[in-house]
Amino acid sequence: MKLELDRISKQYGNKIALDGISLELQEGIYGLLGANGAGKTTLMRIICGILNPTAGEVKLNGTNNIEMGEDYRDILGYLPQDFGYYPSFKAKEFMLYMASLKGLESNYAKMRTEELLQIVGLSEVANKKVGTFSGGMKQRLGIAQAVLNDPKVLILDEPTAGLDPKERIHFRKLISSFAEDKIIILSTHIVSDVEQIADQILILKKGNLLTQGTVMELTDRVRGKVWECVIDNSELEQFSNKYSIVNQHIQNNQMIIRVVGDDEPDIKNKKVVAPTLEDLYMYYFHENEGRM
Ligand SMILES: Nc1ncnc2c1ncn2[C@@H]1O[C@H](COP(=O)(O)OP(=O)(O)OP(=O)(O)O)[C@@H](O)[C@H]1O
Ligand SMILES: [Mg+2]
Structure with missing residues (x-):
């Protein structure tokens, strides 16, 4: 599997949010690091095909992501940064709702929901309202909904925001457990969230890809x-x-x-x-x- 970003640029009015990003991704975990406003969310939304770039394109195995349409959405999982939860939904209801939006067949959706709530440690609160959840529980639910369709490409925009140290450790294990045969991109401000689990680190600064490499390669630069x-x-x-x-x-x-x-x-x-x-x-x- 090859996900290719080909000279992606994005302008909002005359603000250049992304300035010609080219990148090739294969199965593995990519940690996208960058300061506030670096362009992480913009890049992720473009990869997901929900935002059009001003120039350039995203290709999966050689085909443009927007042209792929439904086929692309079928292999995509996304946790948006500003993920809106429905506070009056119960966790299980919410998962089933998301599953129906993704077009999953209802028996499969039920089975998968049970399995995932188990994996993210929310089985016991499956019938509790999301509005009563802690930040960490909400994030875990957010990750669970993102992997409902067993996506090959998983995009997580600041999935560790609001997690306490113990939840961060749990989160890292969770992501690693999902990682096999997938391209996972996760953005964060927190270096330690990706230092241990990312195969590749991407550093974005003011809309430019400053550098990329393994943790070892990058730390070697400042040796x-x-x-x-x-x-x-x-x-x-x-x-x-x-x-x-x-x-x-x-x-x-x-x-x-x-x-x-x-x-x-x-x-x-x-x-x-x-x-x-x-x-x-x-x-x-x-x-x-x-x-x-
Ligand atoms: N809809 C929009 N209209 C105008 N400017 C925007 C819009 N969305 C983002 N921007 C600008 O584009 C730049 C990149 O924003 P983006 O949200 O992609 O950054 P980010 O790296 O995700 O930041 P954060 O870490 O705060 O989430 C910022 O300067 C932002 O102000
Ligand atoms: Mg962002």
Whole structure:
């Protein structure tokens, strides 16, 4: 299976939201990282065929997604960022409703609903109203509805928004369990959500695909460019202006900052440390600091 984005651009009025994105995706999990407004949702909606690009096209195995029509929707699962739940629906009713929208046969829909509610851990609340659910339960229901039709292409727009740490771990396992033979794209602001499960990381910045690669390949780019430095508390502000600081903490009454950049910081007490994906993210986005 090959999903191809061919020079996708999107303009809203004169705002360029996507600026010529080309990409080839195969079975695997793709983590789409980018700051607010980078274009993640726009790109995902175009991949789903619910938004037309201004230029370029999406092709599945060589055929344009919009031309594929129903055939494309049959293999697609989508969790929108602004997914509207129906608070007065019960979980099971909601799933059956979504199944009917997807055109699933009713006996199959019932069986699949039961199976999925089980998988996402909502069996016991199948007859409770969605309006009473926590954020995490709603997200799990959102993921369950997205995979009702056992999609080959699964698009999840910020599926971990509102999840607590335990739910995030559960979510990662859930996604991995669905991943076989699928193309999964999930967007997030949270690097750790994809660091462990994504086969490929895509970084989107201001409508451009800045870089892509495995976590290892990407972290390698900042190898030797990440330092931990011991500074004096009073120097923090000065260094904050000068360097991109990934992290800061106090240990044994000393201020320790984690710095990423091309230039070795002009600080006496420092050591090079192993890079993480978060360091790379900061390396690319540092000028947006405070506005991410
Ligand atoms: N319908 C629209 N009309 C005009 N501008 C839009 C519209 N939708 C999105 N934009 C603009 O396009 C850019 C990309 O938006 P998009 O929602 O795709 O970003 P995002 O990466 O999903 O952001 P977030 O992380 O906040 O969800 C932003 O500058 C946004 O303001
Ligand atoms: Mg978005």
